[in-house]
Amino acid sequence: xxASPMATIDPATRDLAAVLAAYPExxxxxxxxxxxxxxxxxxxxxxxxxxxxxxxxxxYRLFGGLGNMGIVxxxxxxWKNVATWDYASLFxxxxxxxxxxxLGTLLASLLAFPFTFLAARxxxxxxxxxxxxxxxxxxxxxxDQLVWALVFVRAVGLGPxxxxxxxxxxxxxxxxxxxxxxxxxxxxxxxxxxxxxxxxRAQELRFGLLPQVLPVLLSQTLYMFEHNVRSATVLGIVGxxxxxxxxxxxxxxxxxxQACFIIILIVVTVALIDLFAAFVRxxxxxxxxxxxx
Amino acid sequence: xxxxxxxxxxxxGRAAVDRVTLRVARGQMLGVIGRSGAGKSTLLRMINRLVDxxxxxxxxxxxxxxxxxxxxLMRWRAACAMIFQQFNLVGRLDVVTNVMLGRLNRHGFLxxxxxxxxxxERAVALQALDRLGxxxxxxxxxxxxxGGQQQRVAxxxxxxxxxxxxxxxxxxxxxxxxxxxxxxxxxxxxxRDDKITVIVNLHDLDIARAYCDRIVGxxxxxxxxxxxxxxxxxxxxxxxxxxxxxxGSLLDEPRRPTDFRVWAAA
Amino acid sequence: xxxxxPVLPATSSQSLSLFERQLKAQRRDKRLSTxxxxxxxxxxxxxxxxxxxxxPSVLLAGLPRFGEYIHLTLPTLSLENLLANTDTKGSIPxxxxxxxxxxxxxxxxxxxxxxATLVSFVLGxxxxxxxxxxxxxxxxxYLLARRGLEIARSVPDLVWALxxxxxxxxxxxxxxxxxxxxxxxxxxxxxxEINENIPMSPLEGIRATGASWFQEMRYAVLPQVMxxxxxxxxxxxxxxxxxxxxxxxxxxxxxxxxxxxxxVRNYYEEVSALVLLIVLTVTCIDLLSAHVRHGLIGKExxx
Ligand SMILES: Nc1ncnc2c1ncn2[C@@H]1O[C@H](COP(=O)(O)OP(=O)(O)OP(=O)(O)O)[C@@H](O)[C@H]1O
Ligand SMILES: [Mg+2]
Numbered sequence: 001x002x003a004s005p006m007a008t009i010d011p012a013t014r015d016l017a018a019v020l021a022a023y024p025e026x027x028x029x030x031x032x033x034x035x036x037x038x039x040x041x042x043x044x045x046x047x048x049x050x051x052x053x054x055x056x057x058x059x060y061r062l063f064g065g066l067g068n069m070g071i072v073x074x075x076x077x078x079w080k081n082v083a084t085w086d087y088a089s090l091f092x093x094x095x096x097x098x099x100x101x102x103l104g105t106l107l108a109s110l111l112a113f114p115f116t117f118l119a120a121r122x123x124x125x126x127x128x129x130x131x132x133x134x135x136x137x138x139x140x141x142x143x144d145q146l147v148w149a150l151v152f153v154r155a156v157g158l159g160p161x162x163x164x165x166x167x168x169x170x171x172x173x174x175x176x177x178x179x180x181x182x183x184x185x186x187x188x189x190x191x192x193x194x195x196x197x198x199x200x201r202a203q204e205l206r207f208g209l210l211p212q213v214l215p216v217l218l219s220q221t222l223y224m225f226e227h228n229v230r231s232a233t234v235l236g237i238v239g240x241x242x243x244x245x246x247x248x249x250x251x252x253x254x255x256x257x258q259a260c261f262i263i264i265l266i267v268v269t270v271a272l273i274d275l276f277a278a279f280v281r282x283x284x285x286x287x288x289x290x291x292x293x
Numbered sequence: 294x295x296x297x298x299x300x301x302x303x304x305x306g307r308a309a310v311d312r313v314t315l316r317v318a319r320g321q322m323l324g325v326i327g328r329s330g331a332g333k334s335t336l337l338r339m340i341n342r343l344v345d346x347x348x349x350x351x352x353x354x355x356x357x358x359x360x361x362x363x364x365x366l367m368r369w370r371a372a373c374a375m376i377f378q379q380f381n382l383v384g385r386l387d388v389v390t391n392v393m394l395g396r397l398n399r400h401g402f403l404x405x406x407x408x409x410x411x412x413x414e415r416a417v418a419l420q421a422l423d424r425l426g427x428x429x430x431x432x433x434x435x436x437x438x439x440g441g442q443q444q445r446v447a448x449x450x451x452x453x454x455x456x457x458x459x460x461x462x463x464x465x466x467x468x469x470x471x472x473x474x475x476x477x478x479x480x481x482x483x484x485r486d487d488k489i490t491v492i493v494n495l496h497d498l499d500i501a502r503a504y505c506d507r508i509v510g511x512x513x514x515x516x517x518x519x520x521x522x523x524x525x526x527x528x529x530x531x532x533x534x535x536x537x538x539x540x541g542s543l544l545d546e547p548r549r550p551t552d553f554r555v556w557a558a559a
Numbered sequence: 560x561x562x563x564x565p566v567l568p569a570t571s572s573q574s575l576s577l578f579e580r581q582l583k584a585q586r587r588d589k590r591l592s593t594x595x596x597x598x599x600x601x602x603x604x605x606x607x608x609x610x611x612x613x614x615p616s617v618l619l620a621g622l623p624r625f626g627e628y629i630h631l632t633l634p635t636l637s638l639e640n641l642l643a644n645t646d647t648k649g650s651i652p653x654x655x656x657x658x659x660x661x662x663x664x665x666x667x668x669x670x671x672x673x674x675a676t677l678v679s680f681v682l683g684x685x686x687x688x689x690x691x692x693x694x695x696x697x698x699x700x701y702l703l704a705r706r707g708l709e710i711a712r713s714v715p716d717l718v719w720a721l722x723x724x725x726x727x728x729x730x731x732x733x734x735x736x737x738x739x740x741x742x743x744x745x746x747x748x749x750x751x752e753i754n755e756n757i758p759m760s761p762l763e764g765i766r767a768t769g770a771s772w773f774q775e776m777r778y779a780v781l782p783q784v785m786x787x788x789x790x791x792x793x794x795x796x797x798x799x800x801x802x803x804x805x806x807x808x809x810x811x812x813x814x815x816x817x818x819x820x821x822x823v824r825n826y827y828e829e830v831s832a833l834v835l836l837i838v839l840t841v842t843c844i845d846l847l848s849a850h851v852r853h854g855l856i857g858k859e860x861x862x
Contacts, residue, residue, distance in 0.1 A: 019416040022423070026389055026431050030415060037408070044677070051674045054667075055731050065727035065736070072726060099607035106604070142838035146717070146805045150822050151830075155628045156621030160611035165625075234717040237809060241611065244717075248809070251721045259722075267713045284596075341767055371769030381764025385782040394778055398769035405774050447764070454768055 076260035085258055090246055094265055097242035098273070100160050100235070101228040104167025108175055109221045111168065115176035116217065117205070120183040133176075141173030145231050149240035160241025167228050167235075175224055182216045183209070215285045222277045222285075229273045233266050294318055295340070295458060295490065300349035300359075301514075302335050309335040311514035312349065319457075322484045322491045324505030324522075326498065328534050332514040333494040337460045340492070341375045342366055353457070371398035374451035378463040380443040384436030388427070388446050391435050392418035395453030414453075421449040425479055441472025448479055452487075459483065461493040465500070473497075477504050498525075632831040655832050661814070665840055668813035671731055671803040675738035676796045682739070683708075683746030684788060688776045690747055691754035694762075696772050708751070711744025716802050720811040734811025738802055742795055749791055750784070757783045790855050793848045800844050804837050 020027060051057070117123045119133040149166035156162050191208035199207065236244025243262060250259040295317040302310040310332040317323050325333050338344040340351060342358065351358040353369075361369050374395070382391050393410045395418075400409075422428040425445040430438055435446060444464055451459055461480060465473035481504055484491040495501045501508055502522040510518030510525075510533035517532045518525065608614075637649030645652040655661070686704050688694050695701030719737035727733040761779040770778070807815025814837060821829040 019419050019423075020412075023419050023428060023431065026419060027412065027415065029432055030410075030412075047673075047677070051670060054670060055674070055735065057732055061727065061732060065723070065732065068726035069723070072722060096610055099610035102603060103607045103611055103613055138842065139838065142841055143834055144801055144805045144837075146808055147818065147822075147834065150808070150819070151628065152621075152625065154822065154825075155625035156617070161613060161617055161621065164611050164613055165621075230713075230715060234715045237717060237721070247718065248721060251725065254725075263714055263718065266715075266718075267710065270713055343763065343767060367769040367771060369769070370767055375767040377760070377764060377767075379760050381760040381767075383761040383765070383779055383782055386778070394765060394770070395768050397765070397771075397774045397778070400774075402771075402773060406777055408777075450764075450768065 072256055075256040077257075079257040079261070085261070090243070090262060090265065093236065093243035093246045094269055096160050097232045097236075097244075098229060098269070100163045100167060100242055101225060101232040104164045104232070105171060105221060105225040105228050107164075108168045108171035109217075109224070112172045112175035112179055113217075115172075116179035116183055116213070119176060119180035122184055122186075122188075123205070123209075134180075137173045137176040139173070140169055141177065143170070145170040145235070146238060149235045150238045153239050158239040158241075163232060163235040163240035163242055166240055167232060171224055171228060175221065178220050179213075179217055182220065183213055186212050219281055219285050222281055226270075226274055226277050230270055233270070294354060296350075296352040297340075298350040298352070300336075300339060300346055300351060302332075302339055302344060303347045308514050310339065310346075313511075313514070313516055315509065315516065315519070317490060317492065319490055320484070320488045322481060322504065322506045323493070324501040324508045325492065325494045325511060326496070326501050326508060326533060327511035329496075331511040333511055334462050335514075336511070337375070337462050337492065337494060340458075341370055341373050341460055343370075343375070367398055371454050372456055373458045373460065374454045374456035375460040375462065376444065376447040376451055376464050378466045380440070380447050382435040382443055382446055382450075385434060387432050388422065388435050388438065389415060389418050389431040391446055392421060392449045392453055395450040398454070418449065418453060421452045422446070424452075425449055426475075439472070440468050441475055444468065444472070444476050445479060448476070448483070452483065456489060458490045458492065461491065463494050463496060466496060473500070480504070498530075631827040634828045634831060654828055657829065657832075661817070661833060661836055664814040664817055665836065667731060668803050668815075669800065669840070669844075671735050671738070671806075671813050672796060672799040675735050675742060675803065676792060676799050679739045679742040679746055679795075680788075680792045682743040683750055686743070686747045687750030687754055688780065690751040693755055693757075693759060694776065694780065704747075705751070708744045708747040711740050712748055713744070714741065716741035716806065717809060720806050720809045724810040729810040729812075731812025734803060734806040734813060737806060737811055738799055741802075742799055746792065746795055750788055753784050753787045753791075754780060786855060790852050793852050793855075797841075797845050797848050800841055804841070 115133055115137060119130055119137060121130065145166055148169045149162060152162035152165040152169075156165065186209065190212060191204055194204050194208035232242050232244075233247075234244045236242040236246065237248045239245065243266060247259060247262045247266075250256075250262060295315075297313055297315040300310060300313045300315075301308060313336060325336065327333050335344060339346045340358075342351075342361065346359055349359070353373075356369070358369055383394070386394075390410075393414050396410065396414050397405055419428055419431060422431055422445075425448060427438075427442050427445050427449075430442060430446075435443060438446065447464075459480070464480070465476050468476060477500060480491055480493060483489055493505070495505075502525065505522060508518065508520065508522050508525060509516055510529065512533055512535075518529045520529075634654040635649055636651070636654065640647045640649040640653075643650035643652065645656045647653055652658075686708060689696065689700045690704035690708055692701065695704070716737050719740050720734055723733040723737045723740075727736065757780060761783070762775050765775050765779040803811075803813050803815075805815045805818075807813045807817070808819045810816070814833070818830075818833050818837070820826075821833060
């Protein structure tokens with residue numbers, strides 16, 4: 001290694017060849033990296049071309065659509081005949097949405113509670129019931145909420161009841177999964193402590209486990225509620241109650257200003273619900289858990 | 294020639310640097326000393342314009358540095374390299390890339406977004422690393438290096454900027470004695486061989502005496518000493534560090550004894 | 560609950576009674592607040608049952624109909640003909656007679672999700688820098704980027720789809736754009752939170768070399784956040800797959816259109832066939848992406 005003194009590092013006077021000879025692997029690696037990067041970029045570019053062809057995305061369609069969107073947005077910001085809007089049914093729809101989310105989350109959490117233990121590896125040792133429980137939860141989760149909604153609309157008719165049932169069906173899957181995972185994450189020591197006093201298995205769970213997981217479960221239920229308020233806003237689009245029905249009707253008849261008002265209503269409500277949930281979490285639970293929905 | 298005229302910086306109405314007037318000749322190695330909070334870092338960061346002065350002027354030759362904006366300001370920063378106590382490297386990038394980042398100012402938008410450094414630049418970077426004795430680490434991630442090695446990577450990055458001035462803010466404060474010597478030697482060699490002006494904040498008085506041509510003492514943001522290392526007598530030290538310092542290399546506030554007393558009382 | 564600390568009691572019995580009194584007061588307060596919360600909860604519950612028409616009678620009438628419905632959708636399979644051809648009743652090919660068509664639609668759906676995820680990754684990453692408090696070049700760009708992302712995120716993608724279907728016409732393009740907008744918002748917000756937690760010293764180091772804001776983002780921020788961006792975008796991909804499978808309900812293309820049709824037209828056996836296919840696909844992609852994500856994290860730990 002020659003510590004050659006460099007009077008100047010002007011690019012013109014450097015001896016590139018000498019450095020190249022001394023540290024060939026650095027240049028080799030640089031070349032390799034450049035090749036990798038080019039390859040990745042080429043793959044992405046090729047995919048974009050394929051996708052454009054496959055979906056028939058042409059600049060003409062793209063800009064035409066965006067132009068139409070410009071028209072929509074322009075008519076969204078000009079509010080006409082504000083006095084004649086049917087506010088009662090809009091607010092009714094929003095309130096219905098929140099009620100659906102509340103009821104759906106509450107009932108789903110009750111129904112999902114048994115899975116807390118049934119699907120947890122450290123509680124139910126036998127493989128069969130645990131796996132059955134898990135596959136059931138996966139199935140409930142795998143079917144989208146909107147599909148549930150449509151199915152329940154066929155079964156119990158149009159209206160919020162179908163929405164509540166759809167929320168219950170898909171939330172059972174989500175809640176059952178995170179409930180059992182939080183039981184799997186817990187600290188074993190308090191349980192052993194209770195066991196050492198000669199407690200039964202049920203007592204172990206009641207006094208060693210439950211106090212640990214209950215705040216976590218509550219917190220996750222609150223997250224589920226926030227999530228369900230968001231998704232309940234669109235259930236109405238397939239006729240399962242809530243504000244979504246109002247929104248899709250306004251859009252169908254191109255009342256863009258009223259549609260805009262409803263969207264603002266949704267955004268504000270969702271933000272308020274998030275604030276409320278954060279308050280409850282802070283005030284009554286106080287134990288931070290990461291959101292999983 | 295770098296000239297500071299009545300330079301000042303206020304944080305929330307409190308002066309961190311207070312009307313500092315200073316001339317630094319080209320090619321000089323200037324040490325800045327002072328107790329913690331005296332304003333050493335703020336002074337250096339104003340020269341590189343990482344911090345905007347609240348009053349006064351900075352000139353370099355015929356450039357009015359304190360008024361620069363936009364591209365001109367970036368060009369000044371490139372000409373006025375800076376190294377930091379915590380090295381401020383990008384830990385997840387490899388060493389040679391870190392060094393090449395010193396050339397960013399010379400790259401256009403598209404080229405630098407694509408990460409296109411030329412083979413010539415890589416060669417210069419390797420040469421700089423070689424000169425500092427750490428070329429064998431070129432392909433390691435910067436965060437896997439020791440502190441002394443990281444600081445030398447930072448110096449190599451500064452060299453790639455081909456700066457006229459090199460600012461060093463406590464470059465050896467988190468290093469062991471052996472690494473400290475390596476880093477200070479490197480700074481001095483750059484100063485002597487490349488004729489680059491070096492301004493270095495130091496808290497070790499012996500090191501300041503051994504390496505610097507001239508020493509400036511700051512207290513409460515003002516210059517209270519400005520002279521040759523040999524003029525730094527005990528009286529001068531008292532004005533710089535206050536009354537609780539008797540001898541040469543006992544420096545900043547005696548933090549640990551204070552803490553200890555607090556514990557003892559609790 | 561402003562319970563004063565006991566002020567140096569004269570005798571121990573006095574202090575004990577003071578302690579007990581405070582304990583009682585505290586318990587009373589607590590019981591009161593619990594009662595109030597419980598009362599509120601019950602009121603909200605009653606109200607929401609009222610609003611959503613969740614009457615036990617309706618429910619009891621509805622649930623058997625739901626069971627009936629599920630029963631109708633289940634295929635009639637007979638063991639001896641299980642693997643016979645499409646024309647034989649009771650065989651799997653008979654159940655999945657439209658399989659070719661479904662596969663084409665599934666392929667379309669998956670590609671919608673891939674394209675939307677790819678584009679929203681780039682857009683979300685680019686917008687996350689001005690939307691991070693510690694990185695934004697100035698307050699105005701910060702507010703614009705932040706608010707923009709929040710709006711994009713808090714409007715559900717189905718609502719975006721309703722709008723874009725009007726603008727682009729029925730078909731996958733509308734669905735893709737809708738998913739892009741929503742997931743750009745979601746990813747941008749998430750990414751900006753990641754950005755806000757990085758150490759700032761490398762940025763300062765790069766700024767001091769005379770680099771521009773874009774160069775700072777590219778060289779001081781991106782290398783730090785890229786692994787986290789990648790593992791989060793995989794998670795987003797999973798949810799985009801789900802979304803693209805239902806966005807067809809409002810005309811956004813993909814397999815959702817077919818699913819909507821077979822449900823409203825009561826093609827019962829096709830409902831179960833399609834749902835089964837979608838659930839299987841979604842599950843497979845979840846597993847695959849979880850695998851890749853663990854690989855990413857593992858590599859991160861080793862390095
Ligand atoms: N960003 C800032 N905001 C507010 N006050 C600051 C800021 N930076 C520095 N200060 C204050 O300015 C004064 C000078 O700080 P400076 O960092 O320049 O001192 P220093 O001599 O470098 O000290 P040290 O030896 O501890 O690094 C200190 O009182 C410090 O609290
Ligand atoms: Mg300092």
